[in-house]
Amino acid sequence: xxxxxxxxxxxxxxxxLAGQPVSAQSEDRTAAEFDKFREVLEEANPAELWEVxxxxxxxxxxxxxxxxxxxxxxxxxxxxxxxxYVQLPRxxxxxxxxxxxxxxxxxxxxxxQGFKFEDLAKAPFSRGDYTPDPVSLVTYVAGQSxxxxxxxxxSHPQERATYEIGKQIFFYRAGPWDFACATCHSEDGKRIRTxxxxxxxxxxxxAARGYIGWPGYRMTGGVMHTLQWRxxxxxxxxxxxxxxxxxxxxxxLLTYMAVNANGQTYRGPGIKR
Amino acid sequence: MNRAIxxxxxxxxxxxxxxxxxxxxxxxxxxxxxxxDFHTRGIAQVDRLNQDELQRVCTQYGxxxxxDVEKRLEAVEMASIKLPADGKYMGDxxxxxxxxxxxxxxxxxxxxxxxxxxxxxCHQLSPRETSFGNVGPSLRAFGKTRGFTVENQKYVYQRVxxxxxxxxxxxxxRFGHSSTLTEEQIKDVVAYLMDPNSPVNQ
Numbered sequence: 001x002x003x004x005x006x007x008x009x010x011x012x013x014x015x016x017l018a019g020q021p022v023s024a025q026s027e028d029r030t031a032a033e034f035d036k037f038r039e040v041l042e043e044a045n046p047a048e049l050w051e052v053x054x055x056x057x058x059x060x061x062x063x064x065x066x067x068x069x070x071x072x073x074x075x076x077x078x079x080x081x082x083x084x085y086v087q088l089p090r091x092x093x094x095x096x097x098x099x100x101x102x103x104x105x106x107x108x109x110x111x112x113q114g115f116k117f118e119d120l121a122k123a124p125f126s127r128g129d130y131t132p133d134p135v136s137l138v139t140y141v142a143g144q145s146x147x148x149x150x151x152x153x154x155s156h157p158q159e160r161a162t163y164e165i166g167k168q169i170f171f172y173r174a175g176p177w178d179f180a181c182a183t184c185h186s187e188d189g190k191r192i193r194t195x196x197x198x199x200x201x202x203x204x205x206x207a208a209r210g211y212i213g214w215p216g217y218r219m220t221g222g223v224m225h226t227l228q229w230r231x232x233x234x235x236x237x238x239x240x241x242x243x244x245x246x247x248x249x250x251x252x253l254l255t256y257m258a259v260n261a262n263g264q265t266y267r268g269p270g271i272k273r
Numbered sequence: 274m275n276r277a278i279x280x281x282x283x284x285x286x287x288x289x290x291x292x293x294x295x296x297x298x299x300x301x302x303x304x305x306x307x308x309x310d311f312h313t314r315g316i317a318q319v320d321r322l323n324q325d326e327l328q329r330v331c332t333q334y335g336x337x338x339x340x341d342v343e344k345r346l347e348a349v350e351m352a353s354i355k356l357p358a359d360g361k362y363m364g365d366x367x368x369x370x371x372x373x374x375x376x377x378x379x380x381x382x383x384x385x386x387x388x389x390x391x392x393x394x395c396h397q398l399s400p401r402e403t404s405f406g407n408v409g410p411s412l413r414a415f416g417k418t419r420g421f422t423v424e425n426q427k428y429v430y431q432r433v434x435x436x437x438x439x440x441x442x443x444x445x446x447r448f449g450h451s452s453t454l455t456e457e458q459i460k461d462v463v464a465y466l467m468d469p470n471s472p473v474n475q
Contacts, residue, residue, distance in 0.1 A: 168303035173328045177446035247310035
């Protein structure tokens with residue numbers, strides 16, 4: 001009840017903010033307002049609703065094989081969820097490749113529970129009242145790494161190679177508008193309209209800015225989104241064709257981003273504009 | 274001692290070559306991966322992944338190609354610009370304003386033939402519009418500062434049509450070359466920047 005009240009008050013504040021004209025000059029002030037808003041929401045972070053839902057999905061026997069995900073290996077051994085999120089993407093012996101968190105969870109849903117990948121890939125992004133199960137599961141897993149340092153491993157040769165491939169994808173210019181990820185995301189202090197653009201080429205706090213806020217409750221639409229959606233929508237705006245859901249391209253790009261964010265503290269599933 | 278230095282130098286060269294080879298190999302793997310993973314959606318055909326020479330060169334040299342390559346390809350881009358047959362560069366600044374603010378076009382969720390110029394995404398223009406990006410330079414008071422000359426009108430027409438004719442690896446899309454904007458739309462954008470009555474010049 002208390003949570004609900006705080007949430008309503010916070011959303012009211014957000015609605016007030018959204019109604020005001022935003023100027024580039026007042027961007028700092030707007031950012032400060034949003035920080036305040038985030039603080040208010042810390043008492044009742046909407047993402048927690050999806051964490052709870054995801055935890056139930058993780059522990060419930062489901063799918064054609066009537067199994068839970070409690071034997072799913074996210075890299076720290078079967079069933080270990082605590083701290084797994086901040087140590088992904090990583091190399092997995094059983095698939096012989098580097099996988100990101102959502103790709104790995106979907107892999108477990110297929111191998112352990114018997115779901116079909118094609119079915120999971122049909123409508124993989126949140127919309128209206130619909131939240132795909134992998135989104136809730138990623139949110140739950142992410143919540144179990146709250147306040148931990150990002151530590152995407154680079155010890156396996158495949159992890160180092162995947163980082164380099166992700167970097168190549170990041171700098172690849174193509175499409176009708178000649179864009180690469182790097183066209184907008186390789187300098188500090190840049191904006192599209194009033195939206196700040198994180199610089200992913202600068203390891204540390206700068207690169208982490210665009211990585212550690214996910215998965216996030218997005219005020220636009222009021223839905224929960226993961227990095228799979230974020231990458232998909234970035235490529236759309238890059239005027240590229242569509243990348244496959246939970247594909248190796250996304251895993252490689254996320255490896256580049258995660259490793260550049262290494263050492264920064266992961267605050268847990270958050271709130272996005 | 275000398276031998277040690279020569280040997281160290283040689284080792285560095287060999288390591289450098291290995292690094293170069295590694296980068297090329299990673300690039301090839303990245304391209305193969307993308308071609309495997311992307312699919313056509315709406316108007317965004319999968320062949321958009323294929324780079325033209327400019328995109329390939331800018332990717333290869335991290336947007337800083339050697340000067341001779343840069344000059345040669347800029348000339349190619351310049352030659353490809355189609356100037357208006359009627360010799361007029363200026364349209365209607367009011368329409369230009371709408372085009373400058375319109376961020377649609379060329380994504381898989383856009384309809385074919387519906388495009389704006391996305392100018393405000395990256396540039397400051399009119400002082401009345403406070404939501405503007407800064408990936409490109411401010412164009413505030415552009416005509417007023419540079420002079421309302423026909424040469425400048427022509428320059429803006431060319432620059433909007435194909436920015437790469439001026440700076441090969443510019444971040445700015447080739448709005449004419451990519452058929453994002455029509456000749457008439459580009460003229461309207463020119464007017465938005467160059468008409469003395471446009472708010473950009475107030």
